[in-house]
Amino acid sequence: MSPVRITTADGQSVAVTSTTDSVPAWTQRYLGSWWTAEPTTELYGPTVSADLAEDELRGYADVVEQRTPDTVEYAGAELLVAQDGDLITAVQDDRSLAYRWDPDFRLLRIVGTDETTLAAAAARLARELLRAQLLEDGWAILHASAVTTTDGATILTLGNKGAGKTTTALTLARAGWRLLANDRVFARVDDGVVRVLPWPSAAAFGFGLLDALDLYETVRTRLAAGEQMHPTQHQTVTDALLDGRRTxxxxxxxxxxxxxxxWPDQLTSWLSMPLATEGHVVGILFPQITAGAEPRLVDRGRGAKDDDFFTAVTEDRYPDVFGLLPPLGDHTVLRERLGGLAHQGVVMNHDATATALVLKEAVARLDA
Structure with missing residues (x-):
């Protein structure tokens, strides 16, 4: 397969190349539902080069072993990181992966021994290189969900962990909105308007949420017919779905x-949720799921606070071990603009029908 170039709606891009066809194909499927993914022959700019290469893997492991590496957790596994001048070399023994970042050539080399693991790593680091470019261009990452209309008008959902951001986004997506984000979103103020771009990723939804949205049997039926879900899904989850267990x-x-x-494309093909590639925020919801509570609108709202922003300091799953990200920008204008937008608090419970009705009322208030 030819190398693939991933390009955001704002014009940032990265190329992914490999002698193993599944690597660019995985990147194209993983990122292409939200960003543009096209074959390319031009490898200008930041590039991820990923191959199955056991000898090269051992060579990088020797480089790291000869130094005093730092130990961090990256993507759920231990990573040993060593630096020699500007070159950064890292090894994940548990994943049989090694990385080398050369900032002079803006080349991130990844080698491994397992095709799926290699392909997943290449897509992840391609996204990191795009994140770096977006942050350099003044974008911020919010811990938020977002849905849009066909003309890009976006409802942003902010709240603490467990508040119901994902439930809100998926409920609205089931009601006809386009899903732009269920966990993270890029945001920037342009000419007084808060623009948003998606953070592409696989999507993980618990059994309870799938059941509440009346999607559990849809997923189970497709899986039983032989269709495949994301390959990193735990086998016990697959077995439970096939058996019809909801616990x-x-x-x-x-x-x-x-x-x-x-997979991102399965949100549309399996769950009937069209995806959005960009939008502009017209209002903000602040949900709170409370078991047994009466769904209702409440006078609850605020501007963006520190906990709503992902930074190199607060990032827990993908720390900036390769030094890709720029210094933290000043997002005062973004905070102020978000604080000035229409907002609405919503109390929800685990009744999907009642939740959908109160969210419909909340969105109508924002549009008023």
Whole structure:
């Protein structure tokens, strides 16, 4: 397969190349639902080069071993990182992956021994290189969900972890809105308007949410017919879906639920949720899910606060080990503009029908 170039709606781009066809194909599927993904022969600008290369992997491991590497957790696995001048070399033994970032050539080299693991890493780092360019151009990353109309008018949802940002976005997407983000979103003020761009990723939704949205049987039927979900989905989740079990499954360490995972394109093809590539914010929802509470509108709202922003300091799953990200920008204008937009607080419960009705009322208030 030819190299693929990923380009955001704002014009930033990165190329991904490999001698293994599944690597650019994975990147194209993983990022192309929200950003443009096209074959290319031009490898200008930031590039990810990823190949199955056991000898090269051992060579990078030797480089790291000869130094005193830092140890960090990256994408859920231990990563050893060593620096020699501007070159940064890193190894993940548990994943049989090695990385080398050469900032002079803006080349990120990834080598490994497993095709799926290599392809996933290449897509992830392509996204990191695009994140760096977007942040350099003044964008910020908000911990938020977002849905848009066909003309780009966007409802942003802010709130603490567990407040119901994903539930809000998916409920509105089921009601005809386009899904732009269920967890993170890029935001920037241009000419007084808060523009938003998606953060492409696989999507993970718990059994309870799928059931509440009346999507559980849809997913189970497709899986039983032989269609494949995201390959990083835990086998116990696949088995539970095939067996029709709806009881939540928990990670061995007890830190979080094991959830069904979807490719981005499956949000549309399986779950009937069209995706959006950009938008402009016209209002903000502040939800709160409270079991047993009466769904209702409340006078709750605020501007963006520190916890709403992802930064190199607060990022927990993908720390900036390769030094790709620029210094933290000043987002005072963005905070002020978000604070001045129409906002509405919403109390929701676990009744999907009642939640959908109160969200419809909340959106109508924002449009008024």
């Amino acid at each position: 939540p499954l928990w990670k061995a360490n007890g830190k979080g639920e094991l959830k069904p995972q979807f």
